Amino acid sequence: MRTRWFDRPLETIAMLWHIERADGIALGFAAHDRDLVIGHVRYHAAPGMLPSAIEMDDGFDPLDMDVGGALSHQLIRADDLEAGRWNGAAIRMGLVDWERPQDGAAWFWHGHLGSVSIEGQQFTAELRGLKALLDADYAPTSSPSCRAEFCGPGCGLSRARFERIGVLAAVEGDALVFEGLVGPDAAKLVQGQVRWISGACAGLDSRIIDHDGPGLLLERSLAPQPQAGDLALLIEGCDKAFATCSARFGNAVNFRGEPHLPGNDLLTRFATF
Template sequence: MSFLDKPLTTTAFCWRLERRDGVTIGFTTHDRALTIGGLVYRAAPGMLPSSISQTDGFDAASLDVEGASTSAAISGRDLMAGRWDGAAVTIFLVDWEDPDGAQVPLARGELGDVSMRGNGFSAELRGPTAALDRPVVEQTSPECRARLGDKRCRVDMGPRVRVTRIAAVVAEEVVDVAEAAVGENVYAYGRLRWLSGANSGLESGVMASGGLRLTLREPPPFTPSAGDLVEIGEGCDKRVSTCAGRFGNVLNFRGEPHLPGMDLLTRYPGA
């Protein structure tokens, strides 16, 4: 990198953050905004990384990111709502005299635990090797470990997902939708994705449903309004009886309902 050999330094740190819903922003420690690859990296001197070290081992590397929380960039409400959870992060070094030139990659990964501190925030950056900490073999369970409609479950979710609108907000965690599938608790254990309104880009778990009424597991981070566009998907309680009776998919059931568990040790005759 020729710009690293200059007698006077012209380097600047750059941060690229891409949320799971596609929203992408950039920051730089330079005193002016830089345009790199069509993305404007805004001057953010309050964004400070911890020391960055790179090794050739397989230890899970992580570093802390601290910065000021502003409504124009990363607001505290969005952080606490989970909009930035799992966001992809890339940190690199550039020559601010030629920002579209060579780059020195420093770290990449995804945002982990986020905590608020006054008017700022602190976030952990989990590197690619953090995936090595995940269990290699699944534990047994009487309930299915697949998610309804994923590649292991294989249930076709096309006819079980629909886009509709919020017809009325009954309570903090209870809403009525304009259209829904017929049946009791069809959407229980399912997901509601907010496609517009204050909660756009977020998801809410559904605890129960009946007709056009959905009861969410917890109130959404922001107050919804009638007319908000949402996507609702059917859910599954992950029991083998539901898998067989409702979905006819017991061949793909990813659980061990008949395997004796630890409660076998506490059984006694006549119990």
């Protein structure tokens, strides 16, 4: 690996992009006119993928930038971008000497993809660096609802108890009907997730916002639409209310909220005698 860059009158440098999507797909691209193989990973030629100006400093403010390119590469498809397969993908950028790719790459930026927009045959994706994590609240904010993610850190419940594999029986309008799922079971899935594990939607997930009898209503429509016989992981949800945590899950001891704390409306109430 080269230890110094941009120290010669004529450089043979290509920029690399290594992307790992949430659905488990890992892709590599090189701002070069031919594919490069580095560390058993093929970086596909994508000379049209260029970042905005790269700025790095030792401060704590997030330094965001964008990457843009043409929807011309077969691995960058508009339907995948619109379906959200690229949202939140882990990404790293680096440099390589394309005359000596066997020397490896020098990685200089790590982060993830933010919002992705498409205009015509061009796409633009926001790049969010590791310092963006500093935007999170330093201390938890009081709230009447639970701050913990259901079955996540602080909740204490095992997700294995509240998930099942379902087989899609039919798509009725905006509702998805799964085999063997009845109304009471569908109600438990509200605020949960559907995570597809087979079919054209494999790797995608969507939040369940309501149910119509046994049919599940999702937060957003999927493209392409799932078909009967597709398998999905159905994960129950929680409305983060103290009553639900106590009565339904028996988990009040781990409730991460302040349900009895007086709110701002206390100041506007009329005095009673």
